[in-house]
Amino acid sequence: MAATIKDVARVSGVHVSTVSRTFSAPHLVNPATRSRVLAAADDLGYRPNRAARALTTGRTFNLGLIVADISNPFFPPLIKAAQAQARGRDHHVFVADTDEDPRVEEELIRTLAKQVDGVLLCSPRLSNKLIERLAEDVPFVVVNRRVRGLPSVLMNVAQGARLALDHLAGLGHRRIALVSGPAGSWTSNEMRAVAAATEGLDLVGFGPNQPTESGGLAVASEVAASGATAVLAYNDLVALGVIEGLAEQGIGVPDQISVIGFDDILPGRLNRPKLTTVAMPAAAAGRMAVDLLLQSGGEGATVTLETALIVRESTGRAQT
Amino acid sequence: MAATIKDVARVSGVHVSTVSRTFSAPHLVNPATRSRVLAAADDLGYRPNRAARALTTGRTFNLGLIVADISNPFFPPLIKAAQAQARGRDHHVFVADTDEDPRVEEELIRTLAKQVDGVLLCSPRLSNKLIERLAEDVPFVVVNRRVRGLPSVLMNVAQGARLALDHLAGLGHRRIALVSGPAGSWTSNEMRAVAAATEGLDLVGFGPNQPTESGGLAVASEVAASGATAVLAYNDLVALGVIEGLAEQGIGVPDQISVIGFDDILPGRLNRPKLTTVAMPAAAAGRMAVDLLLQSGGEGATVTLETALIVRESTGRAQT
Numbered sequence: 001m002a003a004t005i006k007d008v009a010r011v012s013g014v015h016v017s018t019v020s021r022t023f024s025a026p027h028l029v030n031p032a033t034r035s036r037v038l039a040a041a042d043d044l045g046y047r048p049n050r051a052a053r054a055l056t057t058g059r060t061f062n063l064g065l066i067v068a069d070i071s072n073p074f075f076p077p078l079i080k081a082a083q084a085q086a087r088g089r090d091h092h093v094f095v096a097d098t099d100e101d102p103r104v105e106e107e108l109i110r111t112l113a114k115q116v117d118g119v120l121l122c123s124p125r126l127s128n129k130l131i132e133r134l135a136e137d138v139p140f141v142v143v144n145r146r147v148r149g150l151p152s153v154l155m156n157v158a159q160g161a162r163l164a165l166d167h168l169a170g171l172g173h174r175r176i177a178l179v180s181g182p183a184g185s186w187t188s189n190e191m192r193a194v195a196a197a198t199e200g201l202d203l204v205g206f207g208p209n210q211p212t213e214s215g216g217l218a219v220a221s222e223v224a225a226s227g228a229t230a231v232l233a234y235n236d237l238v239a240l241g242v243i244e245g246l247a248e249q250g251i252g253v254p255d256q257i258s259v260i261g262f263d264d265i266l267p268g269r270l271n272r273p274k275l276t277t278v279a280m281p282a283a284a285a286g287r288m289a290v291d292l293l294l295q296s297g298g299e300g301a302t303v304t305l306e307t308a309l310i311v312r313e314s315t316g317r318a319q320t
Numbered sequence: 321m322a323a324t325i326k327d328v329a330r331v332s333g334v335h336v337s338t339v340s341r342t343f344s345a346p347h348l349v350n351p352a353t354r355s356r357v358l359a360a361a362d363d364l365g366y367r368p369n370r371a372a373r374a375l376t377t378g379r380t381f382n383l384g385l386i387v388a389d390i391s392n393p394f395f396p397p398l399i400k401a402a403q404a405q406a407r408g409r410d411h412h413v414f415v416a417d418t419d420e421d422p423r424v425e426e427e428l429i430r431t432l433a434k435q436v437d438g439v440l441l442c443s444p445r446l447s448n449k450l451i452e453r454l455a456e457d458v459p460f461v462v463v464n465r466r467v468r469g470l471p472s473v474l475m476n477v478a479q480g481a482r483l484a485l486d487h488l489a490g491l492g493h494r495r496i497a498l499v500s501g502p503a504g505s506w507t508s509n510e511m512r513a514v515a516a517a518t519e520g521l522d523l524v525g526f527g528p529n530q531p532t533e534s535g536g537l538a539v540a541s542e543v544a545a546s547g548a549t550a551v552l553a554y555n556d557l558v559a560l561g562v563i564e565g566l567a568e569q570g571i572g573v574p575d576q577i578s579v580i581g582f583d584d585i586l587p588g589r590l591n592r593p594k595l596t597t598v599a600m601p602a603a604a605a606g607r608m609a610v611d612l613l614l615q616s617g618g619e620g621a622t623v624t625l626e627t628a629l630i631v632r633e634s635t636g637r638a639q640t
Contacts, residue, residue, distance in 0.1 A: 015427045021434075030430075030453065062431065070399055070415070073586075076391035083417060087424070092431050094414040095390070097403060104407070107335045111382065111412050115435055133350070213586070240590055266393075266533070270560055272592030 003044035006090070012040035016090040017061045063093050063293060064112035064119040066105065070097040072211065072237060073265035074282055075122065078143070081286035082120060089294055091117070100182065100211075102126045106134070113138040118293040120286075121145075125182065141293045143285055145186045151292040152302045153285045157187050157262070160278035160307035161194040164232055164260045165201065167276075167309055172318035173230040173258060174200070177223045179216065179242060180207030181234035187262070188234055195232070204228050209238060216241020224251055229258065229318045236261035236268040236277055243271070243314065254316035264310060273313035281305040323364035326410075332360035336410040337381045383413050383613060384432035384439040384458075386425060390417040392531065392557060393585035394602055395442065398463070401606035402440060409614055411437070420502065420531075422446045426454070433458035438613040440606075441465075445502065461613045463605055465506045471612040472622045473605045477507050477582070480598035480627035481514040484552055484580045485521065487596075487629055492638035493550040493578060494520070497543045499536065499562060500527030501554035507582070508554060515552070524548050533561035540565020549577060549638045556581035556588040556597055563591070563634065574636035584630060593633035601625040 009016040014033060022037040040046075063086055067075045083093045096112065098105040102125045112119055118139040124131060128147045131140070141151045168176060178195050180188040188207065195203050204226045209215035216238035223231055224246060233239035239261030243253050253259050253273055261268055261277040268275035288303050329336040334353060342357040360366075383406055387395045403413045416432065418425040422445045432439055438459040444451060448467045451460070461471045488496060498515050500508040508527065515523050524546045529535035536558035543551055544566060553559035559581030563573050573579050573593055581588055581597040588595035608623050 017431055018427070021430070062435075064414075070390070071393075071396035073391075073393065079390055080417065080419070083419070092416065092428060094384075094416055094432075096412065096414055097400060099400070099403070107338070108412060110341070111337060112414075115382075213590075244590070267587040267590050270533075270564070270587050271590050 003041075003046040005046070007044055008037060008040050008046045009090075011044060012036045017092070020061070060115060060117055061091050062116045063091050063290070064109075064116040065093050065095045066098060066108055066112070066119060066121050066124070067095065068098055068100050068105075068123045068125060069211070070095065072235070073267060074235065074263045074280065078122065078282040078286040081283035082290050083286075085287040085290040086294075089290070091290075091294070093120075093290075098125065100125055102130075106130065109134050110137070120289045120293060122289075123185075123187075125184070127184075139293060141289045143289050146302065149300050151300060153289045153292065154302060154304045155280045155282075155285060156304050156307050157190040157278075157280075158194045160262060160280070160309065161191045161232065162198070163307070163309040164278055165195060165198050167311065167315065168230045168232070168258060168260065169198075169201065171230075171258065171315060174318070175202040175204065175226075175228045175230075177204050177206060177226055177228035177231045179209060179219055179223065179231055179233045179238055180205065181209060181211040181215075181238070183208040185211075185234070191232065191234070191262075207234070209234065211235055211238060213237045213241035213244070216243075217245045220245020221249060224249055224257070229256075230315070231257060231259045233259065233261050236263040236265045236275055239275055239277070239314070240267060240271060243273075243275075253314050256319060258315040258318070260315055269312075271314075276312045276315040277310050279308045279310050281307065323361075323366040325366070327364055328357060328360050328366045329410075331364060332356045337412070340381070380435060380437055381411050382436045383411050383610070384429075384436040385413050385415045386418060386428055386432070386439060386441050386444070387415065388418055388420050388425075388443045388445060389531070390415065392555070393587060394555065394583045394600065398442065398602040398606040401603035402610050403606075405607040405610040406614075409610070411610075411614070413440075413610075418445065420445055422450075426450065429454050430457070440609045440613060442609075443505075443507075445504070459613060461609045463609050466622065473609045473612065474622060474624045475600045475602075475605060476624050476627050477510040477598075477600075478514045480582060480600070480629070481511045481552065482518070483627070483629035484582075484598050485515060485518050487631065487635065488550045488552070488578060488580070489518075489521065491550075491578065491635060494638070495522040495524065495546075495548045495550075497524050497526060497546055497548035497551045499529060499539055499543065499551055499553045499558055500525065501529060501531040501535075501558070503528040505531075505554070511552065511554070511582075527554070529554065529558060531555055531558060533557045533564070536561020536563075537565045541569060544569055544571055544577070550635070551577060551579045553579065553581050556583040556585045556595055559595055559597070559634070560587060560591060563593075563595075573634050576639060578635040578638070580635055589632075591634075596632045596635040597630050599628045599630050601627065 122143040264279035584599035
């Protein structure tokens with residue numbers, strides 16, 4: 001069997017893209033590494049067909065990953081899992097942050113389209129229509145959004161919201177504040193739909209809100225005034241902001257109001273009270289998105305990953 | 321005065337790179353946008369000299385930003401500030417994470433070198449020697465490291481460590497645990513040097529450690545057994561891990577042991593007790609690094625940014 005570029009990479013102890021570069025752009029490879037790669041290629045009888053093909057077909061062995069806000073601790077585990085999975089398949093991942101701005105998102109996608117083999121689009125703020133059009137230039141996998149004809153990785157937010165609402169109902173809560181996220185967010189819509197379909201609950205909606213601690217902080221006094229005894233928040237950052245805002249008014253969590261977040265991020269685990277939350281499978285989503293992007297048969301596939309309720313200290317019995 | 325690419329971008333309401341692409345790779349630009357750009361160019365009498373020059377000189381209007389661990393909350397504010405600064409100067413920023421692995425770091429630098437106009441290298445784990453060699457392929461700015469001949473953005477860790485140690489000494493602490501970070505870390509070395517030069521303190525060193533919550537957790541029982549009444553930790557994550565580990569052993573912070581971190585990240589602000597810390601100017605460093613990279617005269621310049629002690633709840637008087 002003929003030696004492959006992977007064999008050369010393994011024997012010379014470098015990444016496969018370095019082997020590719022040794023044959024396509026040798027001036028960009030450090031001379032010592034270049035000698036080692038060429039020696040290994042000679043030994044193995046490797047002919048750089050694949051490298052040459054990669055060059056002519058324009059394959060880069062790079063993937064782009066676009067997130068709405070890199071400072072939300074939800075994203076780094078997803079990014080790191082996607083990177084590790086891609087690295088295991090000889091690809092690098094480059095990350096760009098859109099600052100929650102659809103115009104920046106579009107611009108970044110167009111820029112990346114020329115430089116990568118595919119894009120993982122996480123929690124996009126663009127319209128589905130525009131995403132469909134952009135997908136003509138570069139393969140996409142969309143995370144946390146369902147877009148017709150594109151592979152999607154979804155987290156079962158509806159299931160998580162049901163677990164959270166059942167938990168609150170079991171603790172005697174009836175009047176529940178639903179603190180949603182950005183306008184048009186798929187996750188917010190899923191949460192609202194489940195809450196509306198749950199019998200016996202009296203829901204008060206707050207939103208749209210910034211999906212950050214400040215977003216939660218800004219809405220806390222309205223929540224307190226609403227008579228709700230429990231809060232289901234868009235994500236953990238919002239939940240932590242609500243708790244902080246309630247504390248500023250001397251309202252204790254969970255003694256007076258219970259709070260549940262979504263995501264399961266580090267600040268929630270370190271918070272006092274430790275945050276009850278719906279754990280989102282961010283790392284699994286990152287790995288799955290890379291798999292869908294790199295497998296050619298992935299067009300249109302939708303994968304839904306399960307969520308889990310983690311009960312900590314921020315939820316308790318309703319005041320009677 | 322002849323119209324520039326920026327004029328065309330402003331008039332047609334698109335990013336300058338879209339104007340560039342309209343002239344260099346029109347098939348990658350959405351037809352409606354393309355028409356708008358071409359109409360604006362006609363109106364203004366713009367000739368795509370700069371776009372053509374960018375094409376021949378290989379300018380990409382992209383910058384790379386390499387960080388040791390994107391899941392450390394220290395990095396996102398730096399990344400976002402660098403992005404905003406770059407965007408204001410018509411550049412995009414693509415981020416890559418090295419998982420604290422020098423081999424991955426080298427591979428990513430070599431990959432990015434072909435695709436960007438310059439690289440911001442934050443908290444590198446590579447040797448200075450290798451960084452100097454890699455800098456022959458692509459312009460670098462190094463953050464949190466001093467490398468001969470390369471522009472560097474440093475944070476005044478020594479000043480921060482002095483503020484922290486003075487604060488502890490003022491509270492009556494004499495025996496202080498220094499919980500350092502990864503082997504070879506410039507920040508750790510600075511902290512150690514300052515601590516060693518401070519008179520009247522009895523220092524106990526712990527390290528090298530992973531620069532994470534787990535790193536702090538792993539060392540907490542040794543710290544407790546050392547007889548130290550205060551801890552100066554490599555960063556906030558390590559400090560939070562130490563506090564968590566001490567709590568598991570029933571040791572209260574700050575009643576029994578005081579703890580100071582470095583960075584000023586969100587989880588420290590949300591923690592109970594809220595973390596006393598040395599605030600690092602991460603956002604300013606991100607902006608400054610972009611400025612140094614884009615200004616051609618920046619070779620070898622070193623900028624040092626000041627730090628500030630933020631006293632919160634995790635430090636108190638030494639037990640007597």
